[in-house]
Amino acid sequence: MVSQGVLMTLLGLTVVFGIVPLIAAIVLLATKKLKGSAFWSGVGIAVTASIIGSVVSLIAAGISGITITTDGPVWILALQQGVIAAADVLLILLFFKAVLKKSVNFKGAVSLAAGYGAVNLLTYAISMISYYSTAAMINNGQFDAIYSASIQMGAISKETVIELKNQIISLSVPELLMFIPNCAAVILMIASVAVFTVKGVSNKKVLPDLGIAFALHLAVVLFATLIPNTYAAVAVILVLSVAAWIYAYRVRSDIKEPEPPKPADDSFMQTIEAAKQDSSNPYEE
DSSP states (O other): OOOHHHHHHHHHHHIIIIIHHHHHHHHHHHTTSSOHHHHHHHHHHHHHHHHHHHHHHHHHHHHHTOOOBTTBOHHHHHHHHHHHHHHHHHHHHHIIIIIOGGGOSHHHHHHHHHHHHHHHHHHHHHHHHHHHHHHHHHHHTOHHHHHHHHHHTTSSOHHHHHHHHHHHHTOOHHHHHTHHHHHHHHHHHHHHHHHHHHHHHHHTOHHHHHHHHHHHHHHHHHHHHHOSSHHHHHHHHHHHHHHHHHHHHHGGGGOOOOOOOOOOOOHHHHHHHHHHHHHSOTTOO
C-alpha cells in the first residue's frame, strides 16, 4: 500500500510543477516581463535536446545489446545526459547567433531559461500524475488485474511489472520533495549557461564563455547521474548550480547590449530638400 502522505505529496507536487508555473508563465509573458521569442526558443531547445539525447542513448544501447532503464546501466544514462548538456549549449548558442539577435541581453537569457525550465517542470508534473495514478491502482487493488492482462498478451514482462510496483510502493515523502531542489538546480544551471553564452556572443568571444557553460552543465548532469545517493546528488548539483548562477549574475554587466538599428533615411524628404537647394537660385550657374 502507498501511504496517504505520499499520495497528498504527489498531488501537491503536480500543482507546484504544473499549475503554478503555467499561471506564472502566462502572467510574465502577458506583462512582457519575459521575452516571448526567447521563452519559446527555450521550450524548443529543451524538447530538441531531450530528443537528441534519447536517440543517441538508444543507438548506443542497441549497439551494446542492452536495455535502458532508469536504474542503469550508469554509463548509458551518463552518455545521454552528457549529450543533452552538449546539445543544450550548442542550441542556445545557435539560437542567440541566428534567431534571437535582438535578445542578446540578460533579459533574453533569463527568458530562454524560463522556457527551458517550463518544459522540465511540465515533465515533472506528468511524472507526478503518473505516479499518483499507479499508486491509486495499487491501493484500490486494480494494479495486478490491469497488468496481468498485459503480461498474458506479452506486452510487458512480469519482472517489469513487479519492479514498477515496488518502485511506487517504496516512494517516500522526503524522496519526492527532492524533486523541488533538483528542478531548481536545472533551471539555475540553464539560466547560467544562457547568460554565459549571451556574454560570449555579445563580446564576440564565444569559446571561453561557451567552455565555462559546458563544463558547469556537464558537471551537474554527471554528478546527478553518477552519485548513487539521491540526497547527496541533489545537494551537490544544487550547490554547483547556485554558485554558477551567482557568478553569471555578477558578470551580466559584461554583456554588450545590441546596438539599436539606425533610422532609415527618408529619401522622399531628401529629394525635396535637394530640389529646394537646386531651385533656391535659378540664375546661378
